[in-house]
């Protein structure tokens with residue numbers, strides 16, 4: 415009996431300590447001491463700072479010697495480390511859209527948070543994700559703040575299985591669908607495939623009427639000039655490279671944008687793309703003042719130069735992909751690579767897309783980091799760091815690269831008064847790194863702490879969150 419009692423007390427204590435671990439540490443004042451701050455409001459590193467956080471807001475920061483730490487504060491040693499605003503992923507999905515439609519959102523959110531994401535835009539909506547957003551907002555689930563785009567607006571849906579789409583064949587369908595999505599609480603309207611021009615115009619007009627932004631693909635029925643005029647926020651740089659086609663084929667020609675990435679005929683146009691047209695294209699985009707999410711790592715790693723099967727399976731994040739979904743992803747990958755476009759075309763596509771991205775950044779077009787995970791073998795959270803590396807590889811300054819995952823998306827989403835930089839009064843959405851990402855962008859992976867929603871998660875907490883996520887996601891066998 416006594417033994418049972420001791421066992422019960424032990425279990426109770428264990429429960430308390432693990433719930434504490436899972437819940438983070440909701441202490442009123444947190445002080446991170448002697449840390450180097452990269453505030454992202456301008457290009458600088460503030461050395462040897464102490465930062466005070468009260469009730470989830472940044473209260474004060476300054477030289478270690480100037481800041482008095484209130485009694486009872488939770489103190490975190492930041493010596494030699496780097497503190498940045500938490501990262502945004504502006505293009506993510508959930509596994510729910512793939513495979514067996516199992517709802518594993520809670521596990522995936524932990525994965526995102528543990529990788530330094532404190533804000534994520536889900537780029538294809540479903541009512542399940544609105545519940546996830548609510549659960550995070552109400553502190554029932556751990557995770558980044560979510561913005562949820564509408565189900566994708568498409569002109570047609572020829573595929574079997576559950577549909578995550580609003581089919582709009584006529585303008586009247588579009589008007590009704592936009593109004594419905596507004597009512598259901600989606601944050602933006604997402605457009606993808608086969609949308610006809612008159613339907614597109616109806617989406618734009620109605621979205622403006624109800625006060626919703628438009629994000630997504632640009633298809634061949636719409637083309638870039640119309641999308642720029644509509645001020646659509648463009649994903650994947652769709653229809654950008656079409657602007658480099660010779661004039662003789664532009665009006666009826668398509669290159670490698672949107673679904674055409676799968677089409678042989680589209681790849682056949684790549685040798686004819688004219689780089690001399692890039693300055694005109696860049697000028698048009700700059701003048702429109704739109705935000706662009708290139709999702710380059712997804713395209714380069716999937717369609718240009720794929721990892722071998724062995725390399726892919728060795729990736730540390732591969733174990734987080736539910737086994738059932740892995741099977742379907744291998745089928746997709748093998749379908750493309752069995753009959754892949756010529757290497758020379760893939761290389762030219764890579765070079766052109768990189769050059770356009772670089773030139774856009776150079777003239778100050780606001781770029782945003784988006785992973786497009788979990789497409790192919792990209793995993794939420796982990797893959798945002800790959801996208802940042804892809805930006806760095808094409809020659810953008812590392813400060814510009816960090817802007818794509820902090821202040822740029824915060825400004826686009828209209829939350830830059832509370833997020834996106836380290837400033838007094840702003841939300842303490844923070845990421846603590848072992849090493850300086852302005853020296854090497856891969857240092858964004860050296861995460862040793864994350865703060866979000868007034869909770870501090872140290873390395874141990876983050877590891878625990880990842881282990882929980884992995885175990886939940888492995889259950890789909």
Ligand SMILES: [Zn+2]
Pocket residue numbers: 505506507537786
């Ligand atoms: Zn996507």
